[in-house]
Amino acid sequence: MPRRVQKYHDEGNIWESEEYRTKRHPSDGERPKAPLMLRVLTWAGVVLLCFVGGYIGTSWGIKFLNQQDLLTQKDVVTTQEEVKNFISTDNLDIKKLTVKLYYPKDGTITSENYELISGIKEQEILDTMEKLFSASKMFSKEVLVKHIFRNASTLYVNVAGPFIPMLSNAGQEQSSLFINGVVQTMKDNFPPISEVRFLVNGSVTSAGSPVDLTIAWGLP
Numbered sequence: 001m002p003r004r005v006q007k008y009h010d011e012g013n014i015w016e017s018e019e020y021r022t023k024r025h026p027s028d029g030e031r032p033k034a035p036l037m038l039r040v041l042t043w044a045g046v047v048l049l050c051f052v053g054g055y056i057g058t059s060w061g062i063k064f065l066n067q068q069d070l071l072t073q074k075d076v077v078t079t080q081e082e083v084k085n086f087i088s089t090d091n092l093d094i095k096k097l098t099v100k101l102y103y104p105k106d107g108t109i110t111s112e113n114y115e116l117i118s119g120i121k122e123q124e125i126l127d128t129m130e131k132l133f134s135a136s137k138m139f140s141k142e143v144l145v146k147h148i149f150r151n152a153s154t155l156y157v158n159v160a161g162p163f164i165p166m167l168s169n170a171g172q173e174q175s176s177l178f179i180n181g182v183v184q185t186m187k188d189n190f191p192p193i194s195e196v197r198f199l200v201n202g203s204v205t206s207a208g209s210p211v212d213l214t215i216a217w218g219l220p
Helices: 036-067 080-088 121-136 163-170 172-189
Strands: 003-010 013-020 096-105 108-117 144-151 154-160 195-200
Touching (some): 096 172, 108 172, 121 144, 121 172, 163 172, 172 195
Parallel strands (some): 154 195
Antiparallel strands (some): 003 013, 096 108
16 A cells, blocks of 8 residues: 655654555445446346246146136136027026017028027127028128117117128028018017118118118018
């Protein structure tokens, strides 16, 4: 360690005094801080590590509980077959709704009864519309009933997919029978509905259709 010599003059005498210079060492006081960016990256890494560890741990925990059948819900149906079995069980304390369907068959309108679980009116109508589309055998699975909504006695049905091309393939007579069957079904089962109006992908159009889809259809 270097030393500093100081000389003092006192009545002709020269006195020398030695002092040691001390260098400040990081261990003798406050340590220098790491750069801000390095600290930010370090904390971000810690947070990410905790997140990944928690996610993996939770996944393993849920998987283990599932293997032990601790999270299995016993009274929940998940497939169409389970729904049918659920509806057909006579000893269940649920309210069933019997709907009379009208749809075209062999050049005329036929009818059959269809059971569904009673609930929200809009959902009952939507389920019935899907059943009508399926029973008519005029449409592929690409044709979907996306939305339905009511305005007084008029039901609006928004259909997606190749609805108009398939009406065209069926012809004017078959298309008219189908729409009249829909109106009859709605009128008999869901009063006060007496008219049905079809929208195609949310728009009013009749381009390429063998029947007029720009009007509300009703029965005489």
